[in-house]
Amino acid sequence: MYKKKGIEIENGDIIVITEKIVSKSEGRLIKIDDIKPSKKALEIAKICKKDPRIIELILRESSEILFVTESFILVKTKHGFICANAGIDESNIEHGYVKLLPENPDESAKKIRKRIEELTGKKVGVLIIDSMGRPFRHGSVGTSIGSSGLRCLYDRRGHRDIYDKILRSTIVCISDNISGIPNLIFGEANERIPACIIRGLGEYLGEGSVKEILRKEETDLCLRLIKEYKKEKGLEYIIFRI
Numbered sequence: 564m565y566k567k568k569g570i571e572i573e574n575g576d577i578i579v580i581t582e583k584i585v586s587k588s589e590g591r592l593i594k595i596d597d598i599k600p601s602k603k604a605l606e607i608a609k610i611c612k613k614d615p616r617i618i619e620l621i622l623r624e625s626s627e628i629l630f631v632t633e634s635f636i637l638v639k640t641k642h643g644f645i646c647a648n649a650g651i652d653e654s655n656i657e658h659g660y661v662k663l664l665p666e667n668p669d670e671s672a673k674k675i676r677k678r679i680e681e682l683t684g685k686k687v688g689v690l691i692i693d694s695m696g697r698p699f700r701h702g703s704v705g706t707s708i709g710s711s712g713l714r715c716l717y718d719r720r721g722h723r724d725i726y727d728k729i730l731r732s733t734i735v736c737i738s739d740n741i742s743g744i745p746n747l748i749f750g751e752a753n754e755r756i757p758a759c760i761i762r763g764l765g766e767y768l769g770e771g772s773v774k775e776i777l778r779k780e781e782t783d784l785c786l787r788l789i790k791e792y793k794k795e796k797g798l799e800y801i802i803f804r805i
Contacts, residue, residue, distance in 0.1 A: 575765020577688040578679060579745040582708055583655060583662060584757035585671050585691055591663040592656065593620060607631055610802055617651065617661060624649035624663060628800035629789050640664065643777045644708065645786065646695050654751070665691065668709025669772050676711040688713035688768045692742040694751065698785065705746025707738035707773050715771035736776055737767050 572578075586592070600608070600615035604622055608615040610631050618636065622628070625638035635647040642664065644650065650664040665671045668691045676689040691709030696702070707715065719733040745759045780786050793801060 572683045577761040579690045580758045582693045621649045630803045672709040672711035705742035714769040
C-alpha cells in the first residue's frame with residue numbers, strides 16, 4: 564500500500580506506529596459485557612466514576628494501584644508503565660468494546676520491524692507509541708511503549724558542551740523525543756492515520772528497549788514517596804479528590 568501512495572521505505576527510516584492499531588491486530592479488544600466486576604472493582608467504583616467492568620480490566624492489567632481519583636486510576640501496569648487507567652481506552656473502538664495495551668510492545672515492535680525488513684530489504688527502526696499525560700503539565704504527548712532496532716537512550720555524560728564543560732547527568736530519551744510529532748499527526752479523534760515514517764535520524768538505529776527508559780523504583784523519587792506513604796498509612800491505594 565505504501566508504494567501505491569508513492570512512498571518508499573529507505574535505510575535508516577524509523578517507522579512509528581500507534582499502539583491502538585497494534586492492539587487491534589493482536590486481538591486486544593475486550594467486549595465489556597463479558598466482564599464481571601470483582602468486589603474490589605465495585606469498591607473502587609464508589610470513588611471513581613467509571614464503569615465497574617472497566618475498573619475490573621484496569622485491575623487485571625495492573626501490578627499496583629497508586630491513586631484512585633473521581634475520574635481516573637493511576638497504576639503501574641504489568642509492563643512497568645506508570646499511567647492512567649492502565650492504558651485502557653474506549654476511543655476509536657466500536658461500541659461495546661475497550662482496548663488493552665499490547666501484551667509485550669517491545670516484542671510487537673520487533674516482529675513488525677523484521678517483517679518490514681524482509682519485505683523491503685531495508686534496515687529500519689520501529690517505535691510503538693501511545694499518548695500519555697505528564698506530571699506537572701497539562702496535555703498528553705506521544706510516549707514510546709515499544710521499540711526495536713532503535714537506541715532508546717543516548718548517554719551524553721562525559722561529552723563536552725560548547726564551552727568545553729563536561730556533561731555530568733545528561734541522558735537523552737531518543738524514543739520519547741521521536742514520539743512527539745507522530746502523535747500530533749496521528750491525532751486523537753478521527754484522523755485515521757495509524758503510522759508514519761521519520762527520516763533523517765538513522766544515526767539512532769541500534770539495539771534498544773523501552774524497558775531501559777523505566778526508572779527503577781528505588782531511584783524514582785515520586786514513586787518512592789507514594790509507596791512509602793502507602794506503607795506508612797497501611798493503604799492499598801491513595802484516594803485523591805481533585
